[in-house]
Amino acid sequence: MTRKFFGTDGIRGRTNEAPMTAEMAQRVGQAAGAHFLRGDHRHRVVIGKDTRLSGYMMESAMISGFTSVGMDVVMVGPVPTPAVAMLARSMRADLGVMISASHNPYIDNGIKLFGPDGYKLSDEDELEIEALIERGPKLVPPAEIGRARKIEDARGRYIHFAKSTFPEEHSLDGMKIVVDCANGAAYQVAPSALWELGAEVVSIGVSPNGLNINEGCGSTAPQALQQRVVEEGADIGIALDGDADRLIVVDEKGKVVDGDQLMALIALSWARRGLLRGGAVVATVMSNLGLERHLEANGVGLVRAKVGDRYVLEEMRRGGYNVGGEQSGHIILTDHATTGDGLVAALQVLAELVETGKPASELLHQFDPLPQLLKNVRFGGGQPLENIGVKDAIADAEAQLAGKGRLVIRKSGTEPLIRVMAEGEDPALVEQMVDQICEAVKAA
Known part of the structure; x- marks a missing residue:
């Protein structure tokens, strides 16, 4: 129904x-x-x-x-x-x-x-x-x-909970962190938790006025964070979204690190320490094929779910997995939380930085992603994916990418958009296939 x-x-x-x-x-x-x-x-x-x-x-x-x-x-x-x-x-x-x-x-x-x-x-x-x-x-x-x-005292209760997920034997002393709270829900709790753990905190996106949430800041617009991390000579940058259930990281050189890289880091760290349950990570069909190959090369599987953190979590609960998430930065760690938690995920990344002593640019580059392209086509009504022209374009793309990549076409669950994603070893072919399908959707 x-x-x-x-x-x-x-x-x-x-x-x-x-x-x-x-x-x-x-x-x-x-x-x-x-x-x-x-x-x-x-x-x-x-x-x-x-x-x-x-x-x-x-x-x-x-x-x-x-x-x-x-x-x-x-x-x-x-x-x-x-x-x-x-x-x-x-x-x-x-x-x-x-x-x-x-x-x-x-x-x-x-x-x-x-x-x-x-x-x-x-x-x-x-x-x-x-x-x-x-x-x-x-x-x-x-x-x-x-x-x-x-x-x-709700915010204080949450800060205490978040800090409890960080290893007791470590602190963030000596680490300089830029945190972008997207002028959203974490504008007080995230900087406070990091400061209480010992970090030198530079905060941006912490002046909400009711109208500026996610505006040019946060996990969907990390440019300001990238610039500030480099200017401050910070060790790492952390970007949350408006309700702080999503995390994107910026390394000390200003490079953006997505959820796939973060899941790989956390999962392999937990696997080494005997904490990873189920022997696999749950991601969505949108996660890069490079993540799947990297995990498998290190003895960890990848289980794919439909797009949406709710479906990731359902698969995690069904299979008994404790690490899952989305490329967009929803990372679910069921040992600690029942939903995606950007701050808790960030603390796991920071714990690994402290543990290894490696710079973020080295630690967070877990694998080379395959060329991947995602484009959105807005539609006004109807069922464009049922159109014969769109079906033919998809079938043609699948035939050309067979064995050399993946194709994911889906209707957004939150907006009137058709999302067209392709990835493969040939970036020119990937772009050609995406454009071909987008044009078919527009024509429909």
């Missing part, structure tokens, strides 16, 4: 346009609250948000929705997405909510839901919530309306 409101990462869209309106936020609160009213205990939801201007509106609407069906609300303010997952578990809540559109600009917002175990909801849960959204849940009598309160 197709979901109507939920995409690959919750509900997301342009604020004040369907489905991302205050009315919808209230209905989601009512539906999700009613869905998780199980048992006779006092029910509780933890709500966090990033720094978007619309976060206040969405938060207020969701509070009214949850309380109207009898659920108490705990507001934790601007915190990273993984902090909401962690706090929902530690506070024995029935549900966790993060109001964020992740790496999207401020004009967008979104709603991510976590169950009492701290994991994102299953497709089945989301379908049941969608049904409740459409038919409307039962509201409680006045005496049973929920209460709302704010806790002030």
Whole structure:
């Protein structure tokens, strides 16, 4: 059954346009609250948000929705997405909510839901919530309306948790780190955690005004971080996205390091120490073939999942793996967290820098990626991938790349885009195949 409101990462869209309106936020609160009213205990939801201007509106609407069906609300303010997952578990809540559109600009917002175990909801849960959204849940009598309160130490709790994932025998003394928080949810917690571990911290993207989240900064725009790392003579740069569940790193020479390289580093480090479970890493179909070859050469497998960190996590839980993620920087380490956590992943990278004493440019270059090209084609409606011309272009490309590369064409789960990716040993052929398919999609 197709979901109507939920995409690959919750509900997301342009604020004040369907489905991302205050009315919808209230209905989601009512539906999700009613869905998780199980048992006779006092029910509780933890709500966090990033720094978007619309976060206040969405938060207020969701509070009214949850309380109207009898659920108490705990507001934790601007915190990273993984902090909401962690706090929902530690506070024995029935549900966790993060109001964020992740790496999207401020004009967008979104709603991510976590169950009492701290994991994102299953497709089945989301379908049941969608049904409740459409038919409307039962509201409680006045005496049973929920209460709302704010806790002030949520950020401190998360900082303490993040630091606990860094090896006790190490510190960051003597290390200079530039951290870019994307003017988003980690603007306070990430610099504080690094400083408390002993680092000299240079912070950028830490002046949110409601409109500048992800604007020319963060993991999707690392140019400012690259420049600052070189100017400061820093050992490494760390870039998070708006809700801090994504990590991109910059080495001391200003070169960007993506999630594939970081997964290779963490997985092989854990394998050497006997910590890697399942003998493999879970990545998506978008991860570079070079990662797969490098891991296999070192005795570690690669399991591929559909695009989306939720699908990576599902595969990790199914196979008992503890390292997984996406090339874009969502890195999931289930020994520590139930969702992607940019700061926790960064601390694993920093621990390896301290342990080896190697410069970041040497340590983080784990393998030579194969030439890979990704292009997006926006479409206005319909099913362009069902068009015969598009199917023929894809079949032709697959035939030409057979044995020499990979082709991945998919519809985005969050935007009206067709994503066309090819990789192979011949960069000219890769570009030709991508352009050929993109033109077919445009024509369709």
